Amino acid sequence: MESSIYISGKLLSITTFIYFFAMFAYIIYAVSRNNIMGAIGTILTAMGFLVETGGLVLRWIESYQMGIGRPPLTNLYESLVFFAWCTAGIYLAFEFYYKNRFMGAFVLPFVSIAMAYASFSPNISQEIQPLVPALQSNWLIYHVITCFLAYAAFAVACGVSIMYLIKNRKEEKKISFGPILSLFPSMAVLDDINYKAIAIGFPMLTLGIITGAAWANYAWGSYWSWDPKETWSLITWFVYAAFLHARFTRGWKGKKAAWLSVIGFISVIITYLGVNLLLSGLHSYAS
């Protein structure tokens, strides 16, 4: 069965293209400082977000029509789509709050790559499959939603931290990046956005780990078994905990904290994808 037989699949394919155009609009905006391009970026991202919402809801409905009703959060394809959805949503909220479109060029690539990977990788099945017994639990929804909101917030934090590091490098080394940097928010604002995103991500990740532990205890009789996915989620938690404490420590503010945010997101990617693709364990169903 190909995805094309699902209407939701078509909507999600369209979403992939909309996000790509949004990403390019933001990048052109970043380089040209043309405000119309920036507005197009925002409109396209919001459009992509809406179409994707429709796609996810429809996929849920379609699963009921197939007689196997389950939320669209149960395999690698759906989780990538959901990651893109969360990241686009959280990004739009931050853009609206801070009234700065420049971050789009640094966050939308994460959204586009996730959608493109989901849509075009030959290894990822887009089929709507019924749930294996281990996944038949309400904990699934709580666990996946909390984890992915965390991942999305961390993606935004990572994008902003990269901006911070570029700007910091410019100020340290007096390297000119031409007009691009003029649109960057000030370093203090970047630092603030980074912190705010992690202030959302960290409690969500904690809740994700706790719901995962509760579920594991209910399904397997052990809330913590040091399986690679669990361990990597804890590693991610350690890195962001270090970030939060580093802010109160002299010599760890600013640049080092931004690096911790970037490293934290690398750890998120390993937790999310690396463990499934490279290591075996209890979460291997997702590959």
Next chain:
Amino acid sequence: MAKKFDIWEFLASVKLAVFLLIILAITSIVGTIIPQNLSYEEYLHKYGETITNIIVNLELFDMYHSWWFIFLLALFTLNLIVCSLKRLKPLLEQIKNPKKILDEDLEKTIGLKDTIKKRGNIDAWKEAVKHYLSPKYGVPYEEITKENIYLYYDKGKYGRLGVYITHLSIVIIMIGGMIGAIWGFRGFINLPEGGAADEVFLRGGKAPYKMGFIIRCDNFSLGYYPNGMIKEYRSDVTIIENGQEVKKFAMRVNHPLTYKGLTFYQSSYGVISRKANLRVFIKSGKDAGKSYEIVATEKPINIPYTGDFVRVFDHYQNLENYGPAVILEVNEAGKMPVRFPVYKNLPDADLNPNSNYFFKYIDYEESYYTGLQVTKDPGVWIVWIGCFLMMVGLYYSFFVIRKRLWLKFYYDGEKTVVTIAGHSTRTRAFEEEFAKIVQDIKELKI
């Protein structure tokens, strides 16, 4: 004395916390790369002698329970406790007895401050400002002296306790984990259908645990989706205590059974015996055209009146979307054994055309054993309390922000002078908020 003081400071430092968090993150990676709990021979085969020796010496085969990892966790916990204790006392003091009066000292040192002059009566202005601020910042502390009126707002004053609630929750979770490790266990029971057991087998060669009651498996069954994927593993079990059947339960994955502090989980299953009712047709030879009904099992049986054998090798509920199929292995004299499927829904398909026999699928039955995991963990509730506290603590840390406002009113003979000062743990965001408060007060009218 001086040295002891240093250790205290070292253990109380946030720098040590950052360092330990990073070290814990880095070392934890090792156990996700090196497979855990393999045998010595398996490591030797996988990594060779040198690396295997390192693995054994550093206990990397079970690194999350190794002495050095436990030591790191203990040091981390100690750091967290000492660090919290050191900062908690001054903080509690500051919450309980904050500076409420905007005196000259405070006016000099505070960052956010402004003065507004208003035409009119001092009491009327105090009431107007109070009327504006109180809905947002709660009930103020009020003090009236001969010349001045003081107001003090302290919103979200417990916000900074969030950090310490979070730290406490980590300690509680660790205690829960330790209680589970000391007084809990994980074991397993394998029960054939109809079989019963009163003890749990523990890992690591320990003596079996006597449950004090009996668990019996009445039936094990597999449920399937239309496409043949497994929908459920189900064990119907009965608890028998003192000869009485006290509880019946349908145990499935994600639906464990808890009885008297023990929790039983559906964890595995296996086939004990297979029984396929078949009709075998002889294609050629002296009995050509004859057919017999046979019952094939996993052990080879003789095909009637021949020297050849057949046995059941496997069975699928839905093989390649054609429905149920039994995989037979036929052993004919002078030929290699051949395995092939016989489909229930394709009664005319002969998938082993070179054989002298043709089979029809009539019926299939198998009996199972069910594998139950059994755990006892008296610490698990402490862990959940810790987790709940952690969420409360994180909520307070991130979303309850302490905002303090000091106001002083006095009448200079002509106008009411309002001095306002503010402070928050979230400085940047509060600056804008403070500017807006000042602006709004300037525009207030009585």
